[in-house]
Amino acid sequence: MNTVHDNLLAIKNKIQKIALECDRDPNTIELIAVSKTKPVEQITEAINAGQISFGENYVQEGVEKINYFKQALPDTPLIWHFIGPLQSNKSKLVAENFDWMHTIDRFKIAQRLNDQRPTHMAKLNVLIQVNISQEMSKSGVSPSDVTDLVKQVINLPNLSLRGLMAIPEIENDFNKQLNVFRQMQQLLYSLQADYPFMDTLSMGMTGDMQAAIVAGSTMVRIGTAIFGARQYL
Ligand SMILES: *Cc1c(COP(=O)(O)O)cnc(C)c1O
Secondary structure, eight states: OOOHHHHHHHHHHHHHHHHHHTTOOGGGOEEEEEOTTOOHHHHHHHHHTTOOEEEESSHHHHHHHHHHHHHHOTTSOOEEEEOSOOOGGGHHHHHHHOSEEEEEOSHHHHHHHHHHSOTTSOOEEEEEEBOTTOOSSSOSBOGGGHHHHHHHHTTOTTEEEEEEEOOOOOOOOHHHHHHHHHHHHHHHHHHHTTOTTOOEEEOOOTTTHHHHHHTTOSEEEEOHHHHOOOOOO
16 A cells, blocks of 8 residues: 555646646645545654645544644644535634635625634635536535625635635546636636735645646645545444
8 A cells, every 4th residue: 555655746746747738837736635534643644745734624623633733743834724614603613723714605604714713813814615516515606606705705804815616526527627627717817807816726636636737726635645545434
């Protein structure tokens, strides 16, 4: 079995290769290691291999890991991304512990995070989640409602609106993946005319990373290819 260290190296090489093939600077693509369900031992392996950005989906689990590493590695600055759906009664834990929040899908949650962000902390970086495949079951705002939400979120002083995030419907065909990610890219382009500080596109997972990078992703969220398959209880 490959180690986390080897897997990280392989993914970084892959990102670099894809970026160069589509004339992008590999340094403009950040790798987020999605560590949900994975133990702190595996995260430690990733840290020892130089990884500093991690993504977590479940609030409680994420906060436990953040606190663990504050104690265990107080001198290693890590960056924690909340990438799961958030119930409003758990927003305080995200506001108090995470550096990024990728799944803003309504003003109410943004407002709560703003009000609950401790003043001694840096602004919470936030992304608006777009329901780009227009699936009934998935969260995220529909593309036509994004601009209205942007206009509201930029008024919140403790949040820094950085861009958009999407989890498209699972699709194995590269061209179909690309087509959906291109819609995200266009959406961000059109917003950047008025909101140039929106510089981030969080898209691409183990199964669709290549298409996401070709379509301009600046943050890929990779779990399986780094930590192996997840087991759910
Ligand atoms: C689990 C998850 C990932 C990582 O998916 P892999 O297919 O394991 O790379 C990325 N983003 C989100 C929002 C996730 O929930």
